[in-house]
Amino acid sequence: xxxxxxxxxxxxxxxxxxxxxxxxxxxxxxxxxxxxxxxxxxxxxxxxxxxxxxxxxxxxxxxxxxxxxxxxxxxxxxxxxxxxxxxxxxxxxxxxxxxxxxxxxxxxxxxxxxxxxxxxxxxxxxxxxxxxxxxxxxxxxxxxxxxxxxxxxxxxxxxxxxxxxxxxxxxxxxxxxxxxxxxxxxxxxxxxxxxxxxxxxxxxxxxxxxxxxxxxxxxxxxxxxxxxxxxxxxxxxxxxxxxxxxxxxxxxxxxxxxxxxxxxxxxxxxxxxxxxxxxxxxxxxxxxxxxxxxxxxxxxxxxxxxxxxxxxxxxxxxxxxxxxxxxxxxxxxxxxxxxxxxxxxxxxxxxxxxxxxxxxxxxxxxxxxxxxxxxxxxxxxxxxxxxxxxxxxxxxxxxxxxxxxxxxxxxxxxxxxxxxxxxxxx
Amino acid sequence: xxxxxxxxxxxxxxxxxxxxxxxxxxxxxxxxxxxxxxxxxxxxxxxxxxxxxxxxxxxxxxxxxxxxxxxxxxxxxxxxxxxxxxxxxxxxxxxxxxxxxxxxxxxxxxxxxxxxxxxxxxxxxxxxxxxxxxxxxxxxxxxxx
Numbered sequence: 231x232x233x234x235x236x237x238x239x240x241x242x243x244x245x246x247x248x249x250x251x252x253x254x255x256x257x258x259x260x261x262x263x264x265x266x267x268x269x270x271x272x273x274x275x276x277x278x279x280x281x282x283x284x285x286x287x288x289x290x291x292x293x294x295x296x297x298x299x300x301x302x303x304x305x306x307x308x309x310x311x312x313x314x315x316x317x318x319x320x321x322x323x324x325x326x327x328x329x330x331x332x333x334x335x336x337x338x339x340x341x342x343x344x345x346x347x348x349x350x351x352x353x354x355x356x357x358x359x360x361x362x363x364x365x366x367x368x369x370x371x372x373x374x375x376x377x378x379x380x381x382x383x384x385x386x387x388x389x390x391x392x393x394x395x396x397x398x399x400x401x402x403x404x405x406x407x408x409x410x411x412x413x414x415x416x417x418x419x420x421x422x423x424x425x426x427x428x429x430x431x432x433x434x435x436x437x438x439x440x441x442x443x444x445x446x447x448x449x450x451x452x453x454x455x456x457x458x459x460x461x462x463x464x465x466x467x468x469x470x471x472x473x474x475x476x477x478x479x480x481x482x483x484x485x486x487x488x489x490x491x492x493x494x495x496x497x498x499x500x501x502x503x504x505x506x507x508x509x510x511x512x513x514x515x516x517x518x519x520x521x522x523x524x525x526x527x528x529x530x531x532x533x534x535x536x537x538x539x540x541x542x543x544x545x546x547x548x549x550x551x552x553x554x555x556x557x558x559x560x561x562x563x564x565x566x567x568x569x570x571x572x573x574x575x576x577x578x579x580x581x582x583x584x585x586x587x588x589x590x591x592x593x594x595x596x597x598x599x600x601x602x603x604x605x606x607x608x609x610x611x612x613x614x615x616x617x618x619x620x621x622x623x624x625x626x627x628x629x630x631x632x633x634x635x636x637x638x639x640x641x642x643x644x645x646x647x648x649x650x651x652x653x654x655x656x
Numbered sequence: 657x658x659x660x661x662x663x664x665x666x667x668x669x670x671x672x673x674x675x676x677x678x679x680x681x682x683x684x685x686x687x688x689x690x691x692x693x694x695x696x697x698x699x700x701x702x703x704x705x706x707x708x709x710x711x712x713x714x715x716x717x718x719x720x721x722x723x724x725x726x727x728x729x730x731x732x733x734x735x736x737x738x739x740x741x742x743x744x745x746x747x748x749x750x751x752x753x754x755x756x757x758x759x760x761x762x763x764x765x766x767x768x769x770x771x772x773x774x775x776x777x778x779x780x781x782x783x784x785x786x787x788x789x790x791x792x793x794x795x796x797x798x799x800x801x
Contacts, residue, residue, distance in 0.1 A: 253758060256758065257751075257754055257755060257758055260754045261747065261750070261751060261754065263666075264666050264745065264747050264750045264751075264754075265745075265747060266745075279721045279722060280725065282722050282725070283685070283722050283725040283726065283729070285690065285725060285726075285728075285729040285732075286729070286732060286733075287725070287728045287729045287731075287732040287733075287756070287759065287760075288725050288728070288729065290732075290759065291728075291755065291759055294759065367721045368721055369719060369720050369721050372721065384747070385721060385747070385748060386721060386748075387721045387722075387723060387724030387725070387747070387748035387751040387752065388721060388722050388723075388724045388725035388728075388751075388752075389724060389725065389728070389751065389752075389755045390724070390751050390755075391721075441718075445681060445716070445718065446716070446718075446744070471719065472683070472686075472719050472720075473718075473719075474681075474718050474719075475681070475716070475717065475718040475719065517699075520698070598686070619686070619699075619719075620683075620685075620686035620719075620720075622698040622699070623686050623687060623696035623697045623698050623703075624686050624696070
């Protein structure tokens with residue numbers, strides 16, 4: 231199939247805009263064939279995930295682009311990188327690893343990207359607008375941008391993101407086009423108690439269940455409360471983009487392209503209608519854990535995706551609710567966040583509650599990409615569906631999934647502790 | 657008995673090898689180690705399988721957008737599958753193979769088959785992939801016995 235290129239596209243392809251634009255354009259054109267796109271289209275913002283993985287080829291690709299004169303042509307934010315740029319010296323990270331990570335960081339900032347270093351770019355700087363055409367990497371950010379903000383991006387993988395940022399172009403296909411954003415599968419929450427619909431854990435269990443069920447299709451959820459928070463929808467999307475390939479979901483009355491079922495399905499009939507009951511969500515909840523209750527913990531990880539200011543506030547409240555009980559000796563409780571949220575935290579009035587309890591705050595990075603947790607660690611706990619999904623493979627640990635309060639209680643006990651929870655079943 | 661399937665090449669090239677087959681989607685990041693070529697998604701039915709030099713046959717990718725980086729790093733390090741066959745167009749996996757092709761001039765073909773043809777491939781079948789997307793299938797020994 232031949233792709234129709236503009237004069238400017240052709241100039242980029244022939245090298246008139248430099249070697250980097252030429253390489254980027256040739257990758258984009260090959261990808262346009264993969265997508266079956268007839269032409270390219272403009273994007274006005276990008277988010278780069280290509281800086282996330284510590285690997286020689288990723289570093290070589292970034293440095294090759296810099297050497298060929300790469301410069302982003304649209305406002306571009308950066309995902310987390312494999313290093314806490316501020317605190318790595320205190321984290322027993324080898325200087326060889328740190329040097330490589332710093333080279334990745336330098337290459338992307340050299341290209342003109344904004345050093346946001348976060349996997350939750352939608353809660354920081356340069357939040358996209360409704361309907362804005364963007365090229366985003368990072369699975370959780372993609373699903374949030376599409377679903378919650380109503381911006382438009384495909385699931386862009388590493389290195390296509392920077393190609394789009396350099397050229398300002400992407401294949402005209404997929405979720406950039408309104409017709410492909412219609413709902414396909416209707417998920418109806420059936421008989422879920424109202425207080426459970428406000429429980430953070432429900433969003434993770436629902437996301438995990440939904441991703442496995444719909445894979446790459448667009449689900450429409452009916453029955454979520456209209457005041458579901460951004461952090462709850464972030465947890466839902468991150469889990470769904472891990473167990474499945476979800477890039478867009480609609481939630482009736484909650485997300486901006488789903489004010490009515492008719493709007494969410496663009497007037498079409500759902501391919502299938504599925505009632506989701508408490509038993510489905512209980513099964514999803516239990517699938518997220520591989521460790522049993524009572525097992526000794528080595529680490530607790532929060533902030534996957536990166537913690538927001540509101541989540542820090544919630545954590546401080548969970549700690550205060552324990553009435554001064556302290557962290558189990560030897561156990562680490564790590565919170566991952568961005569510099570942006572950290573700056574707000576420093577100006578808030580509850581940071582001491584977190585620090586006094588022994589919370590370690592890690593910036594810019596991810597425990598699945600940076601060697602923050604000791605390789606001897608055997609069991610960890612998290613409130614994140616995404617982290618629970620990937621930790622057994624990436625870190626070789628057993629994982630327990632629980633609410634933020636479960637995590638705080640377990641931090642005090644030193645062992646996995648769910649207490650009385652509706653999720654364990656009757 | 658040898659037979660030929662006609663696939664759509666997303667990344668065109670030649671490759672041959674034994675099929676490692678799964679019916680489950682896989683995220684390469686968090687699911688495949690670029691250091692060892694091992695399937696490391698501990699929830700996946702092929703957890704522990706080594707795909708280096710094999711033709712990896714699975715329905716589609718999922719999960720992480722870093723999956724393209726994992727594939728490219730595997731191609732650089734020599735741990736990647738010899739080729740990938742899926743039942744759905746997976747743009748992130750195609751991307752990893754395309755960028756590796758551009759940067760290292762090493763081609764790992766990525767071919768999409770119809771669901772029916774995809775289902776006809778069994779573990780251990782010997783597959784020969786041509787640049788035009790044709791796949792010759794020699795059944796694993798004993799398959800017809």
